[in-house]
Amino acid sequence: MTSLEEERRIVPFECRGCWHVWEEEYLVRHVDDHHGNAGEVWLRNGLPVPPPSPGAICPRCGCQSATTFPEGYLARHPELIPPEQPAAPDATPLLSPVPRPLY
Ligand SMILES: [Zn+2]
Numbered sequence: 876m877t878s879l880e881e882e883r884r885i886v887p888f889e890c891r892g893c894w895h896v897w898e899e900e901y902l903v904r905h906v907d908d909h910h911g912n913a914g915e916v917w918l919r920n921g922l923p924v925p926p927p928s929p930g931a932i933c934p935r936c937g938c939q940s941a942t943t944f945p946e947g948y949l950a951r952h953p954e955l956i957p958p959e960q961p962a963a964p965d966a967t968p969l970l971s972p973v974p975r976p977l978y
Contacts, residue, residue: 887944890933
């Protein structure tokens with residue numbers, strides 16, 4: 876009798892070379908055969924892959940110095956995620972901090 880449990884995990888990565896930040900989605904299959912052989916199988920696109928670890932390859936610059944964050948790290952540090960779209964122009968006109976004379 877084996878029990879099988881699957882869990883979706885989003886793992887954040889950051890490249891130490893170009894500071895690119897990205898996330899990869901994994902499916903983690905928890906395997907327990909009740910003989911003390913509990914383990915995890917990491918799947919990506921349905922294929923078993925090694926668990927994410929520092930040394931991942933950066934998709935932008937190709938170097939192998941990417942590091943992982945704890946899951947949920949980016950949710951607490953949204954400033955690390957580069958905006959997908961260029962920021963919308965700010966409708967607020969730039970105001971000089973010094974008030975102009977009115978005449
Ligand atoms: Zn990189």
